[in-house]
Amino acid sequence: MTTLNDKLKAALLSLLFLVLFLGFWFIVTKRPTVETKAVVIEASQVSELTTEALTAADVTELSGKGLTFDQLKQISGMGVSLEDINAAGGVEAFGFTTGGVAEEATETTGFPGPVLVWKESWEMLKDPFYDKGTNDKGIGIQLKYSLMRVGIGFTLAVLVAVPLGFVIGMFPLISMALMPYIQILKPISPLAWLPVALYVIKDSESASIFVIFICSVWPMLINTAFGVASVKKDYLNIGNTLELSKLEQAFRIILPATAPTIFTGMRISIGIAWLVIVAAEMVIGGIGVGYYVWNEWNGLNLAAMLFAIVVIGVVGLILDLMIAGLVKKFSYVEL
């Protein structure tokens, strides 16, 4: 057993690694902060620009923000004051790009640093369920769809794999007859099924669920079959001396004896399912975390993309922990 002290040390060490990583990331992605390129406008020209609304001081301030003479000329022509401009949200609101702003815009096309990603993440987390049309939905909505697909596909896989695994484990003849097919089907990448599914089912939603189903089914099937086949003879003997029916034998002896192995299979399956859904959604498109990552990449919104990647990791961890809890709950010490 690890002592509390050890755990604390490990936690501190983890934290140190995180800090080192963030520091490294920060330094690598750091750019020289862009100075606003102030435009110098001669006094004679300033007088040309001043209007009733725009004073000379205002003109100097605007030019200091990087507005050129031509742009200032337009502004003065519009007859707005500096207050008006600030109230509207700056010169950008009027469609002007200043040298400084333009520089900042180029920064987002480079690899984002931790600060930017954090800001972006915070924005997303504040309102995870916003919905502004097909290609602009909050991360919460995306997750909901992905989790739903994984949930349905995985549940279907459990319903098929566990009973079938039981039969395979209990009857060696069936096991021997089916094993060659299972061995061939198992190593096929789940994504290879996608075109088949799309062609046969003709519905992208069902196709992605099918892909999840097919990738979750094998580990559970094999683990269940193996677990059932290797239940200790002693346990079966107990059931036999008590004259249990076949069904009771299956539910009261074999099932509890195999539960840890079955749940371990489920744990492997849910991990694979979560890996596969991201890839499947990238291919199928529409909605879901996988598509979201792809979409943000296409929009060159790398900070949002990185945020989504971290979210995928965290959700995967939670899924794993949930089933790990079940494994622990049903495990027992062999004598």
Add this chain to the structure above:
Amino acid sequence: MKSFLRGELLTKTFKIPGKEDLTVFQDLSFDIKKGEFICCIGHSGCGKSTVLNILSGLDKATSGVALLNDKVIDKPGLSKAVVFQNHSLLPWMTALKNVEFGVAAKHRDWSKKQVREHSENYLKMCSLEPAMHRKPSQLSGGMRQRVGLARAFALESELLLLDEPFGALDALTRGAIQDELVNICNQTEQTIFMITHDVDEAILLADRIFLMSNGPYATIAEIVKVDIPKPRERASIFKDKNYYATRNHIIDFLVNRCSEVREKPKAGAGGPIVMPPEVSPQGSEESLELAEQA
């Protein structure tokens, strides 16, 4: 009296791949009456557990039959409670649940409460009350063995098959459980077939003791009828005149004769059913006095 449990020319041969077949015992015949307490003694590996497994229906004889109430034993069942040598308990259940599992399987019409009370009684009898709610992995070896016993006792079956049930118990607990065993069989008229390595235990408990010769081709060489009136007390049994005679007879067998009686049997099992010879060692009053002086 009519026979209750009967073995007829039981032979067990194990096929070991790449090696010669191993015939553990051959042409084993015996006859046990209802309510009898039989102990079986023999050196390790002579095939005692294998015989017991055949009687329980979990294993099959290569040839010959075992009969319970004149019916061939061909499958395990509730009429034959077994305490396995490795006290196999279900590790995911507490001690109480293990016992309840058996009781509920036997008495399907009982309420939960009935099952629990019945099970608790037997666990208490095996002094397991404080450990009732623990899982087997949290029990000591002796405790596990007692849970196995409690489970078998609680089934109250006609035939109780015990494979070295007291092996992992210390002398004190062993005595207490032996007393319980005597109580139980007095009350329930169960027939008991018990394997043991302890000669004193066998003399204390058994009506007859089966002495098995060494394998391969083991057989029941002799049946010792223990001529000591029941009830027997552990503290006073050695005062009986037949005690030492019986004890010496058995020990002499185990030390000197168990390997010599092995004769290479004729090829192929079969032939008439020959019951093993039965002896009832008698001691004289003088020998008892001599022993007391010593």
